[in-house]
Every structure is written in C-alpha cells, then in structure tokens.
Amino acid sequence: MSRDFITLTRDDPDFDKYLRGTFSRTERALPVETYHAQTYRERVTFRIVPRDQLDVPHWTVIYFWSCRPELWALTLGPAVAGWLAHRHSLGAWDRWPSWFALIGIFFLQTAGFLYNDVQDHLRGADRLNRRRGSQVIQKGWSSAAEMERWSYVNLALAISFGVPAFLNAPLPLAGVCAGAALSLVIILRGIGTRYGLCDLALIALFGPLLTTGVALASFGQTSWPDVALGITFGATALWVFQVRQFENLFRSKPETFRTFLGRLTFDRARWVVVVEGFLLLAVHPGVGAFLRVPLFFLALLPFASLASILVLNRVYKAASPLSSALVGSSRLGLLSHVSWSLWWGAALGVAWL
Amino acid sequence: MKDLKIFNEDDFPKYLPKLNSLYDDLFSSGKGFRSKLIHMMGRNLTLDRRQEHLLAQTIEFIHNASLLHDDLIDRSPLRRSKTAAWLKYSPEYAVLAGDYLLARVMVNLSRYGNLRLIQYTAEIISDLLEGEWIQDSLVRDWNVRLTQLDQVHDLKTASLFKWCFRAPFIAQENYDEQLHQCLEEMGTLLGLLFQRGDDLLDFDIRNDEGKALLGDLKSGYLNSFAAFLARDFTEAQKQSLRQCQTLDEVKELVGLDAFNRAGSDFDALNEQVIALYEHKARSLESWLDAKERGLIQDLLGLPSVLYFRRAK
Numbered sequence: 001m002s003r004d005f006i007t008l009t010r011d012d013p014d015f016d017k018y019l020r021g022t023f024s025r026t027e028r029a030l031p032v033e034t035y036h037a038q039t040y041r042e043r044v045t046f047r048i049v050p051r052d053q054l055d056v057p058h059w060t061v062i063y064f065w066s067c068r069p070e071l072w073a074l075t076l077g078p079a080v081a082g083w084l085a086h087r088h089s090l091g092a093w094d095r096w097p098s099w100f101a102l103i104g105i106f107f108l109q110t111a112g113f114l115y116n117d118v119q120d121h122l123r124g125a126d127r128l129n130r131r132r133g134s135q136v137i138q139k140g141w142s143s144a145a146e147m148e149r150w151s152y153v154n155l156a157l158a159i160s161f162g163v164p165a166f167l168n169a170p171l172p173l174a175g176v177c178a179g180a181a182l183s184l185v186i187i188l189r190g191i192g193t194r195y196g197l198c199d200l201a202l203i204a205l206f207g208p209l210l211t212t213g214v215a216l217a218s219f220g221q222t223s224w225p226d227v228a229l230g231i232t233f234g235a236t237a238l239w240v241f242q243v244r245q246f247e248n249l250f251r252s253k254p255e256t257f258r259t260f261l262g263r264l265t266f267d268r269a270r271w272v273v274v275v276e277g278f279l280l281l282a283v284h285p286g287v288g289a290f291l292r293v294p295l296f297f298l299a300l301l302p303f304a305s306l307a308s309i310l311v312l313n314r315v316y317k318a319a320s321p322l323s324s325a326l327v328g329s330s331r332l333g334l335l336s337h338v339s340w341s342l343w344w345g346a347a348l349g350v351a352w353l
Numbered sequence: 354m355k356d357l358k359i360f361n362e363d364d365f366p367k368y369l370p371k372l373n374s375l376y377d378d379l380f381s382s383g384k385g386f387r388s389k390l391i392h393m394m395g396r397n398l399t400l401d402r403r404q405e406h407l408l409a410q411t412i413e414f415i416h417n418a419s420l421l422h423d424d425l426i427d428r429s430p431l432r433r434s435k436t437a438a439w440l441k442y443s444p445e446y447a448v449l450a451g452d453y454l455l456a457r458v459m460v461n462l463s464r465y466g467n468l469r470l471i472q473y474t475a476e477i478i479s480d481l482l483e484g485e486w487i488q489d490s491l492v493r494d495w496n497v498r499l500t501q502l503d504q505v506h507d508l509k510t511a512s513l514f515k516w517c518f519r520a521p522f523i524a525q526e527n528y529d530e531q532l533h534q535c536l537e538e539m540g541t542l543l544g545l546l547f548q549r550g551d552d553l554l555d556f557d558i559r560n561d562e563g564k565a566l567l568g569d570l571k572s573g574y575l576n577s578f579a580a581f582l583a584r585d586f587t588e589a590q591k592q593s594l595r596q597c598q599t600l601d602e603v604k605e606l607v608g609l610d611a612f613n614r615a616g617s618d619f620d621a622l623n624e625q626v627i628a629l630y631e632h633k634a635r636s637l638e639s640w641l642d643a644k645e646r647g648l649i650q651d652l653l654g655l656p657s658v659l660y661f662r663r664a665k
C-alpha cells in the first residue's frame with residue numbers, strides 16, 4: 001500500500017475534494033488516524049492510495065454494510081413489535097400501507113446512517129475513533145460524496161414508501177412527525193442534556209413515536225399499549241446509547257450528541273448504567289405481562305436478557321474508561337436490543353397466530 | 354547531543370534536609386534526552402542561552418517529578434539501576450520532592466513571564482497526571498489493546514515531546530496555530546514511537562542499554578509490545594504469559610519464530626508511524642526561515658534514535 005501522505009487545511013481549495021473523495025478518479029484519500037484525545041478540525045492528513053490497490057467488494061456488500069445491519073433492531077425492532085401488537089387488526093394485513101410503513105422506516109434509517117457516516121467523516125470523528133460507523137469510507141470502498149448520494153437515494157425511497165402510509169392517518173401522523181423532528185433537534189443540539197431532556201427525546205424517538213407512528217400508518221389507529229411498548233423499546237435504545245457513551249467516555253468530545261450520562265463522572269455513570277440495566281430486565285417482562293404475551297415466552301426471558309447481563313457484567317468490572325472489559329460492550333449492548341426485539345417479535349407473533 | 358547541566362546548587366534551598374542529595378541521585382544518571390531535544394530545537398531556532406536553559410530545566414524537572422511519583426505508584430525498587438528515591442529516603446520525601454520540582458517549574462516560568470508558556474506547561478502537567486492516573490487503572494488488565502495504550506501514552510509520554518517541540522516556538526512568541534498543530538501531531542507520533550521502542554527493551558529487543566527485562570509484565574502491566582504480542586492469545590495463553598518470570602519462558606510460550614515475527618511486524622507497524630511523522634516534519638518547511646530549516650533534518654533523525662535506539 002502506498003505511503004504517500006498529504007496534509008490539507010480547511011482553507012485549502014482542494015480540501016473539500018479530498019475529504020469528499022472527488023479529487024481523483026484513480027485514487028482514494030484515506031483519513032489518517034490521529035491518536036489524539038481531541039479531534040482537530042483545521043488540518044487533515046490523508047494517505048493517498050491507488051484505487052486498484054484497494055480490495056473493494058461488490059456494491060451490494062458495500063450497501064449492506066452501509067445500512068449498518070447491527071443497528072437495524074433499534075428502529076425495526078419497535079416498528080415490527082408495534083405492528084404485531086395490533087393483532088386484532090392484523091387480519092387486514094394485506095393492506096399495503098402497513099408494509100409500506102415498515103419499508104419506509106428501513107430506508108429512512110439507512111438514509112440517516114449513511115448521512116451520519118458522511119458527517120462523521122467530514123467532522124473528523126472517524127479519524128479519532130476508528131471503530132465508528134460502517135468503515136466504508138475509511139477503508140476506501142466508497143467516497144464520502146458517493147455515500148452522500150446514496151443517503152439521498154434512500155431518503156427518496158423512504159418518502160416514496162412513507163407518503164402512502166402517511167395518508168392512512170395524516171393528521172395524527174403529522175403530530176408524530178413533528179414530535180420526531182422536535183426530538184431530533186433536542187438530541188442534535190444537546191438541549192437540556194443536564195436535565196435529561198436529550199435522554200427523553202431519545203426514548204421518544206426510538207420508542208413511542210415509532211410504535212404509535214407504525215400503528216397509525218398501518219392501521220389508522222393507536223392505543224396505550226403502543227405507548228407502553230414504545231417506552232420499553234425507547235428505554236432500551238437509550239441504555240444502548242448510554243453504554244456506547246460509557247465505552248467512549250474517555251473521548252466523548254467527538255460524539256454527535258451526549259446523553260445525561262456523558263455529564264457524569266466515570267464512577268457515577270457506571271452505577272447509572274448498571275441500575276438502568278437491571279431496571280430494564282424487570283420492565284420488559286412487566287410490559288410483556290401487561291400486553292398478555294403467552295406465559296411460555298416469559299419463561300424464555302433468561303435467553304432474551306443474556307446479552308444485557310453480559311453488558312452489565314462488563315460495565316461493572318470496568319476499572320476505567322480505557323479498561324479492556326469495556327471494549328466491544330456497545331456492540332454487546334446492541335445485541336441485547338436485538339435479543340429483546342426478537343423476543344418481542346416472537347412473543348407477539350405467536351400471540352397473533 | 355551534548356550533555357546539559359540541568360540545575361546547580363543554588364536552584365534548591367540548602368536548608369531542606371536530603372533534598373539536594375535526592376535530586377543529585379535522581380538527575381545524575383539520567384540520559385536527559387528531553388533537554389537535549391530542547392537544545393537541538395534551540396540551536397536551530399537560535400534561542401538565547403537563558404531561554405534554552407529555562408526550557409531544558411523545565412522539561413527535565415517535569416519529567417523527573419513524574420519519575421519520583423511513578424516509582425512510588427509502581428513500587429519500583431530501582432530507578433536508573435539505583436535505589437528509587439521512595440525507598441532510599443522515604444515515600445513522603447519522594448512525593449514532596451516531586452511536588453517541589455513542579456512548583457519550581459511554575460516559579461521559574463512565572464519569572465520568565467510568558468503567560469502562554471505557563472498555561473501550556475500547566476496543561477501538559479495536567480495531561481501527564483491524567484495519563485498516570487488512567488495507566489494505573491490498566492494494571493492487571495490482561496486484555497488491554499494497543500489502541501487503548503496509545504491513548505494513555507499520548508497523555509503520559511507524548512505530552513512531554515509535544516512540549517519539547519512547541520515550547521521553543523512559544524518562547525519565541527510564534528503562536529501560529531497551524532504550526533503548533535503540526536508540532537503537536539509530531540509530538541504525539543514521536544512520543545508513541547519512543548514509548549513503543551522503550552517497551553521493546555523489556556523484551557530484550559535492541560536493549561543495548563541493558564534495561565532490566567520484563568519489568569512491566571512482572572508489575573502486572575501489559576506494555577505496548579506485550580499487548581501486540583498477545584493480541585491473538587487465548588485466555589489460557591494470557592494466563593501463562595502473566596506467570597512468565599523470564600524472557601525464555603515468554604519465548605517458549607509464544608514460540609521463538611512467532612516471537613521474532615511479532616518483533617518484525619511491530620517494527621513494520623511503527624514504520625508506518627515513522628512515515629507519517631516524517632511527512633509532518635517535512636511539512637514544517639513552510640513555517641521556518643532558511644536559517645532554521647536545518648531543524649527538519651534533525652527532526653527526521655529522531656525516530657532512528659528514539660524508536661530504533663541507534664546512537665546519534
């Protein structure tokens with residue numbers, strides 16, 4: 001691999017071309033890891049590598065990894081669970097809006113992740129933390145400009161599928177969209193982080209807004225069980241984000257947003273994560289009983305909670321933010337969300353059948 | 354690089370018992386290459402003697418203060434082949450002597466009067482202490498990775514190299530932001546290379562100075578080469594590694610060929626860091642006058658001395 005480097009400043013006329021990967025048709029500019037505790041935004045060093053020296057997979061593989069499959073459960077989990085929770089209405093599941101709503105959410109999520117990857121690259125967060133994002137840009141598989149175009153394509157697909165579903169209950173869904181927009185503003189601008197407002201917005205965005213939105217788009221109605229299910233999923237998603245924040249507490253500056261946890265000292269943050277994790281272990285079966293999932297599935301709770309327990313063990317053991325016990329704990333946190341989503345999907349699916 | 358006299362008998366109060374002899378012991382056997390680095394910078398940037406001495410003294414005081422504290426934290430019985438200060442005198446004297454050096458740094462810099470230099474130096478001391486603190490949390494962490502250690506070493510080791518590069522320019526009142534960012538990045542890379550080179554000595558690789566072997570491992574600390582060596586180890590192998598008391602036991606555990614291959618791979622990894630460092634050193638040209646450009650050649654030679662431990 002080539003060892004040619006180039007360092008450019010923000011005011012260099014070619015800076016944007018290198019960062020977006022549009023400077024050459026035959027070469028890629030791979031960002032160099034900084035090793036710093038803080039990110040530098042004014043100067044970026046790239047390693048220039050000829051494209052033919054890169055082992056670039058087929059575009060379908062690139063698209064698959066760009067979609068961040070490990071994060072699918074965060075949105076698709078509550079969406080599918082919210083959908084299955086309306087088992088009395090599922091007899092009409094041949095109605096196309098119900099499917100369109102789920103497909104629209106998938107494309108919207110993908111558009112968001114692709115755009116976020118590009119933003120991480122432009123802000124320099126990927127040069128600081130090499131484990132961030134899909135790594136598609138960092139490995140030279142695709143340029144930032146191409147990724148950005150892909151995010152717009154996915155957004156267009158999300159709108160195409162979302163509009164017909166939206167027409168199912170336009171007014172209430174407009175309220176849900178407004179709530180989602182407000183939550184996003186709170187999260188991205190870090191409004192009220194000190195008072196946990198950012199955390200509440202995360203719970204709403206990855207919980208009740210999703211479950212009620214899917215119910216409205218699919219069946220034109222929603223109910224309190226949708227909200228209860230949504231809060232359970234939202235709280236789990238928040239916990240997953242907090243675990244990731246805890247793992248990156250040492251270099252929290254490049255994080256896109258901060259939860260309440262990001263303001264705490266290491267020792268307090270650890271206790272918050274552990275206590276919240278234990279509470280979630282009780283909340284899922286509690287809401288499951290409220291929604292009358294079959295008793296057999298309550299017996300399967302130890303399997304669903306295994307990943308969460310492993311995360312709790314790692315967090316509890318961590319002696320510092322750099323402790324090896326924490327390495328990979330955010331991925332395990334995501335796995336815990338996947339296992340809860342599968343549990344809910346299976347339990348509500350069986351109840352429906 | 355010529356040896357520099359870092360302090361004289363007038364620098365510290367004579368009435369404090371044992372203080373001067375403690376410092377004599379501490380400073381007398383050190384290599385003082387950080388002060389030599391300052392001298393190299395000063396020669397190329399034409400710093401005056403007073404500035405050069407102040408900077409060299411500052412960096413050596415900070416470094417040696419950290420050593421006094423470090424030895425006590427690690428309970429290391431030896432420093433530079435002599436009994437460590439905390440054992441020879443007392444833990445209390447070792448702590449106070451370290452604190453006193455840091456206090457003298459602030460007194461000396463305040464007298465010089467460059468506020469930016471004082472502020473930057475305070476930041477570096479703060480980074481150093483953060484690195485010490487976080488490193489202590491990694492003792493007996495047998496799964497620690499190179500990337501985690503790099504972050505500790507950026508605070509603990511590289512911070513002093515960054516200071517050596519930036520402080521002479523600050524003393525000259527050259528505050529160009531881009532220049533200082535470049536120097537900061539170079540300091541980070543050189544600090545990593547120095548630390549990684551130093552960690553290799555523990556495994557008798559290029560250990561011409563005869564440093565005691567496996568010191569880190571025996572203290573329960575997986576250094577950068579050990580983390581690299583153990584990156585694909587099973588739990589059982591890690592368990593065995595932590596029980597190794599001699600280098601032969603380590604080589605037997607890993608296999609001689611695999612051990613040598615790990616050494617070569619580690620060098621190859623660091624060659625990439627050196628390439629990046631050299632790129633950054635060459636980019637300094639735009640900030641230096643014609644008469645100062647000899648600095649670039651001097652800087653390009655440093656990885657050879659600090660990582661490959663080739664005498665210059």
